[in-house]
Amino acid sequence: MSKPQTLLALNWKMNKTPSQAVAWARELLPSLPASSAVLAIMAPAIDLQGLSQTLQGSAVTIGAQDVSAHESGAYTGEISAAMLLDVGAKYAVVGHSERREYHAESSQVVAGKARAAKQAGLIPIICVGEGLEVRERGEHVAYTLDMLRESLAGLTIASADQIVIAYEPVWAIGTGKTATAADAEELAAAIRSALSGLLGEVGAGVQVLYGGSVKGSNIAEICGQPNVNGALVGGAALEVRSVLEMVNALV
Incomplete structure (x- = not known):
């Protein structure tokens, strides 16, 4: 099977x-080069409608940073997958390390959100990854794969383009520390092997992203690894200049 298309997911x-x-978005579009990579903006929910209208007709897609596990009802403050679809979202990030840490989201909660997103027609970007203490103990692979399996519980997919997995080593997010390309490939390969075990042939084609201090100077090497199919980008996603650097590095 050929390598899946590269996805550059910008998490604002x-x-x-x-x-x-x-x-x-208006600043980005005139300077955006033709690229085989998919560019998607994971924006605050309140930004999505304006972005959808501004980006209409372009190759840039949008997504949400979270989604409710519930379809509708008395869940004050929640935003459903149907609401996100209605304003043009294609993706929804679930289980980002900051949601897991600051909002105490377990992998069981993440699995419920992933199921709700997928059932409504959104593509969930399911985040998994370890903290520094786990890595220093040499348990990062087993820990991350356990998180992956728990976060996929009850989720059935018919084709590889229905989900995305993002590996984000927590110790490399917003710290300036970056896992090496070899580190990213180690976990991406382990994740792909686990996906193949869970999903059969479909798992081999699922996009696996790396997230953690990605920028223009390192994205090409990281995304050039056999099992890395793109990046979930944080800080470098906020400035048009740095996004263009990354896109150009992938052309």
Whole structure:
């Protein structure tokens, strides 16, 4: 099977007002080169409608940073997959390390969100990864694969393009520390092997991303690894200049 298409998922986190998001997109589009990589913006939910309208007709897609496990009902503050689809979202990030840490989201909660996203027609980007203590104990592979299996519980997929997995070593997020390309490949290969075991032939084609201090200077080497199919980018996603550097590095 050929290597899946490269996905560059830009996670803005809690940054950019709706007007700032639209201005950012208007600045990006005229300078965006033709590329075989898919560019997707994971924006705050309040930004999505404006982004969808501004990016209409372009190759850039959008997604949410979270999604409710519930379809609808008395869940104050929650945003359903149907709501996200209605404003043009294609993806939804679930289980980001910051959600797991700051909101105490277990892998069981993440699995429920992934199922809700997929059932509604969104593509869940399911995040897994270890902290520094786990890595230093040499348990990072087993730990991450256990998290992966728990986060996929009850999720059935018919084709590889229905889910994305993002490996994010927690110790390399926002710290300036970056896992080496070899580190990224080690876990990406382990994740792909686990996906093949869980999903059969479909698992071999699932996009596996790396996330953790990715930038223009290292993205080509990281994404050039056999089992790495793109990146989930945080800090470097906020400036148009740095996004263009990354896109150009992948052309």
